[in-house]
Amino acid sequence: VELQESGPGLVKSSETLSLTCNVSGGSITTHYWSWIRQSPGRGLEWIGYMWHTGTTNYNPSLKSRVTISVGPSTNQFSLKLTSVTATDTAIYYCARHSYSGNNWFDSWGQGSPVTVSS
Amino acid sequence: DIVLTQSPHSLAVSLGERATINCKSSQTVLFSSNNMNYLAWYQQKPGQPPKLLMYWASTRESGVPDRFSGSGSGTEFTLTISSLQAEDVAVYFCQQYYDIPPTFGPGTKLEIK
Numbered sequence: 001v002e003l004q005e006s007g008p009g010l011v012k013s014s015e016t017l018s019l020t021c022n023v024s025g026g027s028i029t030t031h032y033w034s035w036i037r038q039s040p041g042r043g044l045e046w047i048g049y050m051w052h053t054g055t056t057n058y059n060p061s062l063k064s065r066v067t068i069s070v071g072p073s074t075n076q077f078s079l080k081l082t083s084v085t086a087t088d089t090a091i092y093y094c095a096r097h098s099y100s101g102n103n104w105f106d107s108w109g110q111g112s113p114v115t116v117s118s
Numbered sequence: 119d120i121v122l123t124q125s126p127h128s129l130a131v132s133l134g135e136r137a138t139i140n141c142k143s144s145q146t147v148l149f150s151s152n153n154m155n156y157l158a159w160y161q162q163k164p165g166q167p168p169k170l171l172m173y174w175a176s177t178r179e180s181g182v183p184d185r186f187s188g189s190g191s192g193t194e195f196t197l198t199i200s201s202l203q204a205e206d207v208a209v210y211f212c213q214q215y216y217d218i219p220p221t222f223g224p225g226t227k228l229e230i231k
Contacts, residue, residue, distance in 0.1 A: 044213075057218060103215035110166075111167055
């Protein structure tokens with residue numbers, strides 16, 4: 001399976017960050033899928049996961065601002081993070097959960113760097 | 119949240135020598151009902167995403183060389199590279215999946231001496 005993130009690399013402060021993950025070589029119906037971000041200041045931070053039926057689970061620290069959903073196209077899923085600030089500047093990865101449904105991540109996208117500007 | 123700490127922060131080892139990285143959890147990640155440790159290890163090279171090395175603390179992911187091994191239980195874990203190769207230069211992270219949210223350690227940078 002291959003994962004590829006896409007979306008704007010620059011987002012203005014207070015606006016909404018939107019990213020899409022395209023999954024190829026496999027189906028999103030067979031695994032859980034997560035968004036994870038990495039920054040020098042915060043390290044690796046799990047954002048949340050989804051199941052293809054729409055079930056989600058979010059990091060409590062971000063829950064009020066995060067939506068992860070299926071689409072916009074087949075075998076894609078998306079991340080929306082509202083009201084961004086400079087602390088949301090990071091590389092954003094989409095990742096696949098293990099076959100067993102446990103929350104380790106066996107495949108990752110290459111990452112999408114996002115900078116929040118004022 | 120479960121907090122993971124790693125030691126050392128960075129490590130320089132000669133080629134062919136053993137490298138040992140430690141990960142300590144703020145609470146147990148051993149699930150008593152199945153006696154499994156909910157801990158994974160990843161390797162990240164510059165410009166690349168993390169790559170899964172190990173899960174259940176000591177089970178190697180498919181394709182990972184057997185010079186990599188994991189050990190430990192409860193709150194203290196170790197990743198060992200038995201004979202360091204040049205391609206092992208990277209940052210290594212531990213991650214717990216015992217609880218939500220899954221959390222990662224801060225990383226250990228491994229270099230060649």
